[in-house]
Amino acid sequence: MKTAHLYLLLHVLSTASVLVNAFDPITTSVIVGLGATLGKTIYNYLHESCDKKWIAFNATGLKTDLDDKLFGQHIASRIILKAVSGFMSNDNPKKPLVLSLHGWTGTGKNFVSKLIADNIYREGMDSNFVHVFTSTLHFPHPSQNATYKSQLQQWIKGNVTSCERSMFIFDEMDKMHPGLIDSIKPYLDYYDKLDGVSYRKSIFIFLSNAGGERIVETALDFWKGGRDREEIELRDLEMSLSLSVFNNNQSGFFHTSLIDKNLVDFFVPFLPLEYQHIVQCAMAEMKDRGFDPDRDVADKVARDVVYFPKSERVFSVKGCKTIASKLDYFT
Ligand SMILES: Nc1ncnc2c1ncn2[C@@H]1O[C@H](COP(=O)(O)OP(=O)(O)OP(=O)(O)O)[C@@H](O)[C@H]1O
Ligand SMILES: *[C@@H]1O[C@H](CO)[C@@H](O)[C@H](O)[C@H]1NC(C)=O
């Protein structure tokens, strides 16, 4: 990156020096034109724009990241790789990609969203084309749902108008007002264009804890049966997941036609994390900080974590969420 910038700068300087030496008007205008093109190139180089230079999907990158960085989520990992790769390699998708990630707290839902963004946008989560909405932050007052509704619709429309490869992440979707969810429905549907804007190349990701308890129940059943966690398959979770989400009147998904109309392409379950995954998270965090990963420290951290249910103590109550701060304590 740095050398590329330097190279460009040298290029500009050499062009400028040619400019100084050239006096006849034709050459000058050619050079001015060249300079303008070059200026545009440099601008495009330094400022994120909606083109292939800044937005290019790296399928191997996503696979490597999911394999190496996401722990204990064999189902989520497989679905996401397939869904995102399939969608990004299709030049003419029929509808936007809509993923709904469900699971217990601290199991990697936000983390996976980041991995996806990292492998599509060169700027990752910092990209101007990645938008995160958090219900409790952006839409806190149910009484203002009408205002939120038009605001959100304008944002989505405005952002997709400026770049059709936009990504929208809705965090804490279960705390979102059902009316607000209904208001984004048109954008997720099979429309060629809405008011002249096509949403078909955008990605929508919903994050929630809805269905988390049911996923835990299934995982616990497998554990009690002495079966390997990796034996859990999507179909073991899929039905109970979507039904429990649908039937829970506390959830923002309640009776919304998102599910009715099959607008969500993939429901992605995140399994609760066990001791071994907490160790992996601690090792990864140490590596991230530039230390040599120390298994003893990782074990100390993992032993300090609280597990549930009370009698079996299998799953981490907060997943991998507090590992970073615990690590400060043990190192
Ligand atoms: N499965 C996992 N593999 C690797 N790291 C993980 C995993 N789950 C969580 N982590 C780590 O823990 C941190 C917190 O996880 P994350 O924010 O993704 O949880 P979440 O599922 O969004 O939880 P919540 O439902 O509370 O929002 C992540 O930044 C990541 O470092
Ligand atoms: C894609 O990701 C792989 C693995 O992280 C990396 O080695 C490769 O350089 C990336 N490709 C591009 C074009 O960025």
Ligand SMILES: *[C@@H]1O[C@H](CO)[C@@H](O)[C@H](O)[C@H]1NC(C)=O
């Ligand atoms: C906002 O919420 C109230 C009740 O919470 C409801 O009566 C009203 O219809 C909602 N308005 C919109 C625009 O969804």
Ligand SMILES: *[C@@H]1O[C@H](CO)[C@@H](O)[C@H](O)[C@H]1NC(C)=O
């Ligand atoms: C895009 O979305 C952001 C919120 O993430 C909002 O602040 C901004 O105004 C939107 N842009 C347009 C052009 O609507």
Ligand SMILES: *[C@@H]1O[C@H](CO)[C@@H](O)[C@H](O)[C@H]1NC(C)=O
């Ligand atoms: C939600 O459902 C439960 C039972 O499933 C019921 O007791 C409760 O009154 C319902 N709440 C609302 C707001 O409808």
Ligand SMILES: [Mg+2]
């Ligand atoms: Mg989260």
